Amino acid sequence: xxxxxxxxxxxxxxxxxxxxxxxxxxxxxxxxxxxxxxxxxxxxxxxxxxxxxxxxxxxxxxxxxxxxxxxxxxxxxxxxxxxxxxxxxxxxxxxxxxxxxxxxxxxxxxxxxxxxxxxxxxxxxxxxxxxxxxxxxxxxxxxxxxxxxxxxxxxxxxxxxxxxxxxxxxxxxxxxxxxxxxxxxxxxxxxxxxxxxxxxxxxxxxxxxxxxxxxxxxxxxxxxxxxxxxxxxxxxxxxxxxxxxxxxxxxxxxxxxxxxxxxxxxxxxxxxxxxxxxxxxxxxxxxxxxxxxxxxxxxxxxxxxxxxxxxxxxxxxxxxxxxxxxxxxxxxxxxxxxxxxxxxxxxxxxxxxxxxxxxxxxxxxxxxxxxxxxxxxxxxxxxxxxxxxxxxxxxxxxxxxxxxxxxxxxxxxxxxxxxxxxxxxxxxxxxxxxxxxxxxxxxxxxxxxxxxxxxxxxxxxxxxxxxxxxxxxxxxxxxxxxxxxxxxxxxxxxxxxxxxxxxxxxxxxxxxxxxxxxxxxxxxxxxxxxxxxxxxxxxxxxxxxxxxxxxxxxxxxxxxxxxxxxxxxxxxxxxxxxxxxxxxxxxx
Numbered sequence: 001x002x003x004x005x006x007x008x009x010x011x012x013x014x015x016x017x018x019x020x021x022x023x024x025x026x027x028x029x030x031x032x033x034x035x036x037x038x039x040x041x042x043x044x045x046x047x048x049x050x051x052x053x054x055x056x057x058x059x060x061x062x063x064x065x066x067x068x069x070x071x072x073x074x075x076x077x078x079x080x081x082x083x084x085x086x087x088x089x090x091x092x093x094x095x096x097x098x099x100x101x102x103x104x105x106x107x108x109x110x111x112x113x114x115x116x117x118x119x120x121x122x123x124x125x126x127x128x129x130x131x132x133x134x135x136x137x138x139x140x141x142x143x144x145x146x147x148x149x150x151x152x153x154x155x156x157x158x159x160x161x162x163x164x165x166x167x168x169x170x171x172x173x174x175x176x177x178x179x180x181x182x183x184x185x186x187x188x189x190x191x192x193x194x195x196x197x198x199x200x201x202x203x204x205x206x207x208x209x210x211x212x213x214x215x216x217x218x219x220x221x222x223x224x225x226x227x228x229x230x231x232x233x234x235x236x237x238x239x240x241x242x243x244x245x246x247x248x249x250x251x252x253x254x255x256x257x258x259x260x261x262x263x264x265x266x267x268x269x270x271x272x273x274x275x276x277x278x279x280x281x282x283x284x285x286x287x288x289x290x291x292x293x294x295x296x297x298x299x300x301x302x303x304x305x306x307x308x309x310x311x312x313x314x315x316x317x318x319x320x321x322x323x324x325x326x327x328x329x330x331x332x333x334x335x336x337x338x339x340x341x342x343x344x345x346x347x348x349x350x351x352x353x354x355x356x357x358x359x360x361x362x363x364x365x366x367x368x369x370x371x372x373x374x375x376x377x378x379x380x381x382x383x384x385x386x387x388x389x390x391x392x393x394x395x396x397x398x399x400x401x402x403x404x405x406x407x408x409x410x411x412x413x414x415x416x417x418x419x420x421x422x423x424x425x426x427x428x429x430x431x432x433x434x435x436x437x438x439x440x441x442x443x444x445x446x447x448x449x450x451x452x453x454x455x456x457x458x459x460x461x462x463x464x465x466x467x468x469x470x471x472x473x474x475x476x477x478x479x480x481x482x483x484x485x486x487x488x489x490x491x492x493x494x495x496x497x498x499x500x501x502x503x504x505x506x507x508x509x510x511x512x513x514x515x516x517x518x519x520x521x522x523x524x525x526x527x528x529x530x531x532x533x534x535x536x537x538x539x540x541x542x543x544x545x546x547x548x549x550x551x552x553x554x555x556x557x558x559x560x561x562x563x564x565x566x567x568x569x570x571x572x573x574x575x576x577x578x579x580x581x582x583x584x585x586x587x588x
Contacts, residue, residue, distance in 0.1 A: 016135070017134065026047075052093070055516065060096070080255060083291065084284055111127055172239040172244075182240065190310070193218055195320050218238050242296070310334050316349065328353075347370070354569075381566065384560040408453070419459070421508075422456055426461060429488065495528045499557055507531065
């Protein structure tokens with residue numbers, strides 16, 4: 001049997017494999033229902049996506065990562081294997097999926113992959129000379145200037161600049177020279193570390209909940225910067241705290257020794273050994289060294305500023321997780337929350353926060369039931385900001401339902417075939433817009449490039465469909481949400497925003513590319529309606545009439561924390577000690 005494996009950037013119709021005969025085709029990316037129907041007709045053989053890991057597979061991933069814990073510890077008590085291994089978990093999951101595929105093949109199966117890369121390298125570990133890769137001269141053209149130009153056009157100039165600094169000035173040796181030092185805050189502050197706009201918005205929402213308290217937001221990169229913060233939030237750049245010329249040579253030597261010892265022992269862990277054999281562990285020593293510079297910058301923040309607590313909106317990012325860990329070691333209250341609806345990486349990572357703030361029972365149930373966190377570690381407490389405007393009863397009566405809202409994502413980051421996703425969904429939505437006298441609004445993710453997506457629309461929509469379609473970039477506005485007849489997405493945290501406004505939001509489960517069970521959780525709590533196939537899109541008007549949004553469940557999705565409780569959490573141990581003292585005095 002001859003099996004063709006298609007890299008996410010390749011298609012069966014174009015390439016030297018197009019004229020050959022195949023018995024089976026497997027997509028290493030993720031396409032739509034129409035994708036594999038078209039491929040089956042073209043290739044005249046079965047075609048389907050590679051089976052990826054499911055939730056039940058993640059204990060093995062977690063166990064593999066846990067095998068290296070406690071071995072590479074710096075003088076502050078930070079575990080650098082734990083901090084950096086989270087950056088490699090997707091590669092590990094890919095290799096485990098490829099291993100499962102390879103072990104399911106028969107002895108006579110011959111496998112061909114369309115180009116070199118992690119998939120070809122990984123499969124060669126399991127298949128040896130039974131794996132064939134198409135000639136390098138074909139795929140090498142994709143590594144020339146045109147390849148890098150295509151990549152550059154996928155990013156905005158600001159994103160390219162940010163990628164450059166993240167790669168070549170990780171520890172702020174250059175940027176610190178241009179970041180003016182500011183005077184320390186005069187009053188005790190809650191530290192809000194951030195690297196992205198969504199994290200910043202979440203931190204500011206909690207700051208708005210407690211306007212009488214002071215907050216210090218420190219951005220690791222430009223994408224976390226906020227132009228107009230509220231009066232109780234001070235913004236600073238982490239680069240302005242970077243000490244520069246930090247002498248960590250003795251510590252580097254110790255960590256290198258610890259890493260070499262651990263690296264040797266990790267060869268006995270089959271999953272991690274796969275990463276090692278492909279060279280993915282070679283960069284760990286460098287990551288440790290540059291990470292110490294970032295650690296020192298955060299240590300300067302805690303030394304110079306009157307920080308009384310830390311609220312981390314993304315503890316899966318090592319650079320915003322570090323201040324949470326340092327604060328906890330100093331006995332400061334440490335809280336975490338997530339800027340989106342869910343964070344599925346809790347199925348593989350440890351929680352170090354005193355309390356995780358969940359936005360409602362839906363997220364709390366996900367963290368405890370799905371991710372296995374102890375119930376005592378999770379407390380319901382969403383920020384209070386904008387909840388007054390999230391009144392389904394009010395909005396249902398006043399809004400004009402003139403939009404069909406498709407919430408797009410940057411699918412390519414997870415090997416999704418964006419054009420194929422669009423082909424499954426957008427033509428049917430545009431037809432619905434024409435039939436009902438509405439407009440189709442394609443809302444882009446901040447990482448998506450408008451011109452790139454408009455080119456896709458030109459290929460997949462008819463002129464009549466394009467006339468009722470408009471592309472919207474930037475942050476989604478309340479006016480757009482309020483004007484939506486319904487929302488539809490593969491997966492977006494805006495699903496919850498829609499539900500809180502009484503707007504039906506549909507989730508394209510057949511296109512789901514994250515393995516963490518997010519869509520099932522939305523459906524379990526009634527926040528999203530699950531579609532199982534493209535054909536169901538035409539049934540949406542009937543579904544809306546038959547199944548209104550269960551607005552009585554809004555508190556399951558979003559339950560604000562009180563000012564008093566949030567203030568107590570930021571006091572943490574100080575509050576508990578004071579309570580013990582009060583009880584002791586009362587008993588005397």
